[in-house]
Amino acid sequence: MTAKDVRIPDDIAAVLVDPKAYADNRIEDAYRWLRANNPLGVAEPIGFDPFWVVTRHADILEVSRQNAIFHNGDRATTLVDKIGDANVRAITGGSPHLVRSLVQMDEPDHRKYRALTTTWFSPRNVRALEDATRDMARAAIDRMAATGGACDFVGAVALGYPLRVIMRILGVPEEDEARMLSLTQDIFGTHDPEKRAEIAALPPAIQGQLIAAVIADFTAYFGTISADRRANPRDDVASIIAHATIDAKPISEKEATGYYLIIATAGHDTTSSSLAGGIAALASDRNLFERMKTSLDLIPGFVEEAIRWTTPVKTFMRTATEDTELSGRKIARGDWLMLCYASGNRDEAVFDRPFEFRPDRPATRNVAFGYGAHLCLGQHLARLELRIFLEELLPRLSSISLDGPIDMIASCFVNGPRHLPIRFELN
Known part of the structure; x- marks a missing residue:
């Protein structure tokens, strides 16, 4: 796995694992170099297990469609260093996952658990949410x-609006939304880099206690909601989870917590980042703003471009279950792979002028929502939220511009604007 022809230079490998590189745009330079020179290579950064880096659009699709060969659950699904992995396994008694959600599942469990809510998140059912979402x-x-x-x-907007939508789906009252936001950020990495650094500096045992306490709090909160839905079912996802059975048996508390957690986080963070990314593009380009004001029919295309442009989920990890070959390179059983979605969505072989924001871009499959069996369950809801917001905002918006530098989240996993200062006029 460390042959010279596949090994990525140390300086590039260091960028791939540096959260700050995803905030200051150095990651784009690294991806550009990799696509041109070593699109499927091995990174060996200090403190991490070696991993393959998959940067081309075609290779990301190929890995994503072969779920039997490239597993989610065997190792960590997000990038983690050796110490972090050891800490998680110590907390969980050997598992590389703090929680078990759809993201950490492989067949046959993934198909069975995904089927519980597939109909609820279908385009037809999501359309029924349009009026409430518009409000x-x-x-x-x-x-x-x-x-x-x-x-x-x-x-002011990008955190609260998608949060309200997803919490309504989960049956969380508005007064508890701030608590839910805090809990999910504490589990998967806070938006506050200073707080994240403080936690990382604590002894592993203390970190473990803090994380265990947060998960216990989250589990208890949604346990109460599940108990209520079993007694008083409603037309929401919480009722589905509360009554869910797999192989004629109720799902466990751990799996229920994982389901609530993946909907709460994936349904919020990604939409929030895509919305902020799209508004940042509008505020940065007066010509784009004026074009959108006079061509509201471009809103669906703008939504797709905002999702591609931002690509909130930057990376996910997979693990090879057998010796295989990808793009002529031999991958061994147990090898770890990083799927670089943000690189795939800038692949020059697929996207014309990929570094331009183009709401009229011809329809091309971007990989921001993943692909294959793990294609994002909430993709239709995310598109609905973004489209409706723009349909309501643009007719009222007379002007918009940046009012300072955009501060990006420093994260190798979910990334987008952390602060987006704007000036605007609304009528």
Whole structure:
């Protein structure tokens, strides 16, 4: 696995595992070099197990469609160093996963658990949420207007609007949303880099206690919601999870927690980042803004481009279950692979002028939602939220511009604007 022809230079490998590189755009330079010179190579950064780096669009699709060969559950599904992996295994009694959700499942469990909510998240059912979502979008824009023409769009709108949508689906009352946001960020990495550094500096045993306490709190909260839905079913996802059975047996508390958690996090963080990324593009380019104002029919294309442009989930990890070959390179059983979705969505072989934001871009399969069996369950809901928000915002928006530098989240996993200062006029 460390042959010279596949090994990635140390400086490039270091960028791949540096959270700050995803905030200051150095990762784009690294991806560009890899696509041109070593699109499927092995990184051996200090402190990490070696892993293959998959940067081309075609190779990402190929790995994603072969779920029997490239597993999610055998090792960590997100990039973690050796110490972090050991800490998680110590907390869980040997598992590389703090929680067990759809993301950490392989067949046959993945298919069975995904089927529980597939119909609920289908395009037809999601369309039934349009009126309620539009009301929430209008309320978010009213809050934006109340800031007086200048705000941090992330804090004022992008965090709260998708959170309200997904918490309504889960049956969480509005007064508990801030608590849920805090819990999910504490489990998967806070947006506050200083706090994240403070936690990382603690002894592993203390880190373990903190994480275990957060998961216990999350489990208890949704355990109460599940108990209520078993007694008083509603038309929401919480009721489905509360009554879920697999092979004629109720799902365990651990699996129920994992289901709630993946919906709460994946349904919020990715949509929030894509929304902020799209607004950042509007605020940065007056020509783009004026074009969107006069061509509202471009909104669906703008939504797709905002998702591609931002690609909130930057990477996911897979593990080879057998010796295999990919693009002429031999991958051994047990090898770890990093799927670089953000690189795939800038692949020059697939996207014309990939570094330009183009709402009229011809339809091309971007990989922001993944591909294959693990294609994002909530993709239709995310598109609905973004489309409705833009349909409500653009007719009211007279002007928009940046009001300072965009501060990006420093993370190798989920990344997008952390602060987006804008000035605007609404009518």
